[in-house]
Amino acid sequence: MLVKLSLTGVKSRxxxxxxxxxxxxxxxAIFYMFQSMASNETFLESNSFISSIVIIFYFGTVLLSIITLVYIFYANSFLMAMRQKDYGMFMMLxxxxxxxxxxxxxxxxxxxxxxxxxxxxxxxxxSSVVNHxxxxxxDIQVQHFSPVNGKAFLVTVIFFAVLFLIAAVSNASSIAKKPLLTLLRENSTPMQVKRRKIGLLFEAIVGVILLGLGFVMMDMLMTLQIFGIAGALVTIVLGTYFVFHSVxxxxxxxxxxxxSIALKQLNNFTLSQLSFRMQEYTRILSMVAMLVAxxxxxxxxxxxFRNEIPKMADAVAPYDLVLNNxxxxxxxxxxxxxxxxxxxxxxKEDADHIYYVTGEFDQxxxxxxxxxxxxxxxxxxxTGQEMQDNVTAQDAIRGVELPDQQGKEIHLVSAADFAGINLPVGQLQVIQVKDFQDQLKPIQDLAKENEQINPSAVGMEGMGMSGQKASAYEMYNIFFSGLEFMGFFLGLAxxxxLASxxxxxxxxxxxxxxxxxxxxxxxxxxQALLKQSIRREIGVLFLGPGLLGMIHVLFGLQMFSAFLSEPYHQLWVPFGIFFLLYFIxxxxxxxxxxxxVLEQQE
Known part of the structure; x- marks a missing residue:
C-alpha cells in the first residue's frame, strides 16, 4: 500500500x-564516457603521449565525482522538502x-x-562520438573500439549506487527524526522577510569586499600557492552568498x-516577488553562481588549451621542418x-667532430x-662569427642536429678549410612555410622520410629533438586535445x-x-502582463547567478595564465556557447x- 502511495506521489510531481x-x-552519462575512454585499448596500447589521455580522463572523472556528490545531496534536500508533507500525511493516516x-x-x-x-x-x-x-x-588508427565497456559500466553503477545508498539512508533517517507536526507545517512556516536596511547595507559591503579580496588572491595564486587557493575559495563563496543575501x-x-519603475504595469508585484524569493533562494543562487563559474x-x-597547441609547438621548434642529410x-x-x-x-663529420662553414651562417x-x-x-x-668561439651559442646548431651528432664537437671553419677536409659532404636543411597547420600532412610525411634516412632520429618524436615542429605539434595536440574534451564535457555536466x-x-x-x-x-x-511578469521574475533569477558566475570566470582565468599564453583569447566562443545553452x-x-501557474487558473 505504501509503495502504491509513494508511486502516486512521484507521479503527481x-x-x-x-x-x-x-x-x-x-x-x-559523462561519468561513463570518461571511464570508457580512460580504458580505451587504442590509447593504452599507443605511445606514451597518447596514453596520457587516459590520465586526463581519469582526472576528469575525479572532478566530476566531487561535483556530482554535492549535486546529489543538494538535489535530495529539495526532494525531501517537496515530499515531506506527503510523508506527514501518511504518518497521520x-x-x-x-x-x-x-x-x-x-x-x-x-x-x-x-x-x-x-x-x-x-x-x-x-563514447562513440568522442572516440571518433x-x-x-x-590521426589514430582504431582497431577494436566498442562503446559497450563492461568495466566502465560496473564502475559507474557502483559509484552512483554508493552515492544514492548514502543519500537514501540520510533521507530516511532525517524524515524519521522529524515530528509529525513539523512535517505537516514546515513548508507553511512563514519566512522573516522584513530586514533592517542598515543590516542589508553592512552585508552588501562585506560581500563586495570579500569578492574583491578573493579576486585579488586569484591574481596572486602563483605567489600565495596553496594558501591562496584555499583563501580565494573561502572568500569568493562567502562573498557570493552575501551578494545574493543582501546586495x-x-x-x-x-x-x-x-x-516611475515600481508603479509601471506589474513591476511592483514582480519586485515584491523577487524580494520575497531572494530570502529563500540565497543558498541555491549562490550554489548556481559557483556552478556557472x-x-x-x-x-x-x-x-x-586547443589554441595553445600551435603556440607551444612554436615555442620549442624554431623551424617548421628540419631535414638532416x-x-x-x-x-x-x-x-x-x-x-x-x-x-x-x-x-662534414667524423666520429668525434662535425664541421660547418662559418660564412654560410654569416649569410x-x-x-x-x-x-x-x-x-x-x-x-x-x-651568425657564424658569434658561434665560432661560443659553445653556448653553438646550441642553436645542436638543436637541429641528429641525436648521434649532438655529442660531437662543433667546428666552424672557413670555406677553404672546409674544402680541405677529406670527408663526405652532408646537408642540413631548415625550412619555414607560410601556414604550418595547413601544410601539416606533407610536413609530417617529410619528417617521417627524414627518420627513415636517419635511423638515430627514430623514437625521438615529441621531444623537440632534431628540431621537428611536427613531432612537437603531435605531442601537444594529443595532450591538449584530451584537456579540451575533458573541459568541454565537464562544462556540459x-x-x-546547475540548470536543473x-x-x-x-x-x-x-x-x-x-x-x-x-x-x-x-x-x-x-494575460500578456502576467506572462511578462513571469519572464522578468525568472529572468532575474537566471541572470543573477549567470552574471556573477561570468565575473568569477573573468577573474579566475588569471589562475591559468601559467598554462595559457592568452587566457582571454576568443573569449566570445565559450561565452557564446554557454549563453545559448543557458538561455534554452x-x-x-x-x-x-x-x-x-496560468493554465491551472482555468
Missing amino acids: LRDYLVLFSGLVMAA GAKTGKIAQMIFVETFFIGILATLCGSVLGLGL LLTTKL IVFILSLLKKVD LALGALTVGLG AQKIDQQKVAALQPTSDVTYQF QPISSVEYQPNGKTALKKY FLTM CLMFKILSGAHSDVQRYRMLSKIGTR YYVVTVWMYRHL
Missing part, C-alpha cells in the same frame, strides 16, 4: 522529478515511522539507479521606491611546400628558441546540474504562486512555470 532526473542522467523510512529509502535508491542506467545508455553514444572525434583529430535585496528595495571556466579553459631527399617535395624560407648548411644566421626571464620564449639568430537545480527550485514554488496569479487575473490583469534552460523554465 513527475515534472519536478524529471527536471532533477535530467541532471543525474547527464552526470552518469497510521503509517509507522519505520515503514515511511523504508519507503523513502526505496524511492530514493530506485530513482538513482534508474537515472544511472539511463545515463549509462546515453554514455554509450557519447579524438581518433580523427589525432540584490538592497537593489530591489531601492527600485521599489522609484515610482565551474561550467563556464571548464568550457573556456578547455577551448583555450637533405641531399638524400627529393627536393621536389620540399618545393611543393612553397617555403617562405629554405636554407641549407653544409657539414643566413641560424634561429634558436631562447627562454626569457619572464618565462616566455623568443627567437634569436646567430556542470551546466546541466535552479529549474527545480523555481518550479517547485509554482504551486504556491497559483493563487497570487489567479487573484491578479480576477481583478482584470491582462531559461526559455524551458519560463514555459513550464507559465503552464503550471
Whole structure:
C-alpha cells in the first residue's frame, strides 16, 4: 500500500522529478564516457603521449565525482522538502515511522539507479562520438573500439549506487527524526522577510569586499600557492552568498521606491516577488553562481588549451621542418611546400667532430628558441662569427642536429678549410612555410622520410629533438586535445546540474504562486502582463547567478595564465556557447512555470 502511495506521489510531481532526473542522467552519462575512454585499448596500447589521455580522463572523472556528490545531496534536500508533507500525511493516516523510512529509502535508491542506467545508455553514444572525434583529430588508427565497456559500466553503477545508498539512508533517517507536526507545517512556516536596511547595507559591503579580496588572491595564486587557493575559495563563496543575501535585496528595495519603475504595469508585484524569493533562494543562487563559474571556466579553459597547441609547438621548434642529410631527399617535395624560407648548411663529420662553414651562417644566421626571464620564449639568430668561439651559442646548431651528432664537437671553419677536409659532404636543411597547420600532412610525411634516412632520429618524436615542429605539434595536440574534451564535457555536466537545480527550485514554488496569479487575473490583469511578469521574475533569477558566475570566470582565468599564453583569447566562443545553452534552460523554465501557474487558473 505504501509503495502504491509513494508511486502516486512521484507521479503527481513527475515534472519536478524529471527536471532533477535530467541532471543525474547527464552526470552518469559523462561519468561513463570518461571511464570508457580512460580504458580505451587504442590509447593504452599507443605511445606514451597518447596514453596520457587516459590520465586526463581519469582526472576528469575525479572532478566530476566531487561535483556530482554535492549535486546529489543538494538535489535530495529539495526532494525531501517537496515530499515531506506527503510523508506527514501518511504518518497521520497510521503509517509507522519505520515503514515511511523504508519507503523513502526505496524511492530514493530506485530513482538513482534508474537515472544511472539511463545515463549509462546515453554514455554509450557519447563514447562513440568522442572516440571518433579524438581518433580523427589525432590521426589514430582504431582497431577494436566498442562503446559497450563492461568495466566502465560496473564502475559507474557502483559509484552512483554508493552515492544514492548514502543519500537514501540520510533521507530516511532525517524524515524519521522529524515530528509529525513539523512535517505537516514546515513548508507553511512563514519566512522573516522584513530586514533592517542598515543590516542589508553592512552585508552588501562585506560581500563586495570579500569578492574583491578573493579576486585579488586569484591574481596572486602563483605567489600565495596553496594558501591562496584555499583563501580565494573561502572568500569568493562567502562573498557570493552575501551578494545574493543582501546586495540584490538592497537593489530591489531601492527600485521599489522609484515610482516611475515600481508603479509601471506589474513591476511592483514582480519586485515584491523577487524580494520575497531572494530570502529563500540565497543558498541555491549562490550554489548556481559557483556552478556557472565551474561550467563556464571548464568550457573556456578547455577551448583555450586547443589554441595553445600551435603556440607551444612554436615555442620549442624554431623551424617548421628540419631535414638532416637533405641531399638524400627529393627536393621536389620540399618545393611543393612553397617555403617562405629554405636554407641549407653544409657539414662534414667524423666520429668525434662535425664541421660547418662559418660564412654560410654569416649569410643566413641560424634561429634558436631562447627562454626569457619572464618565462616566455623568443627567437634569436646567430651568425657564424658569434658561434665560432661560443659553445653556448653553438646550441642553436645542436638543436637541429641528429641525436648521434649532438655529442660531437662543433667546428666552424672557413670555406677553404672546409674544402680541405677529406670527408663526405652532408646537408642540413631548415625550412619555414607560410601556414604550418595547413601544410601539416606533407610536413609530417617529410619528417617521417627524414627518420627513415636517419635511423638515430627514430623514437625521438615529441621531444623537440632534431628540431621537428611536427613531432612537437603531435605531442601537444594529443595532450591538449584530451584537456579540451575533458573541459568541454565537464562544462556540459556542470551546466546541466546547475540548470536543473535552479529549474527545480523555481518550479517547485509554482504551486504556491497559483493563487497570487489567479487573484491578479480576477481583478482584470491582462494575460500578456502576467506572462511578462513571469519572464522578468525568472529572468532575474537566471541572470543573477549567470552574471556573477561570468565575473568569477573573468577573474579566475588569471589562475591559468601559467598554462595559457592568452587566457582571454576568443573569449566570445565559450561565452557564446554557454549563453545559448543557458538561455534554452531559461526559455524551458519560463514555459513550464507559465503552464503550471496560468493554465491551472482555468
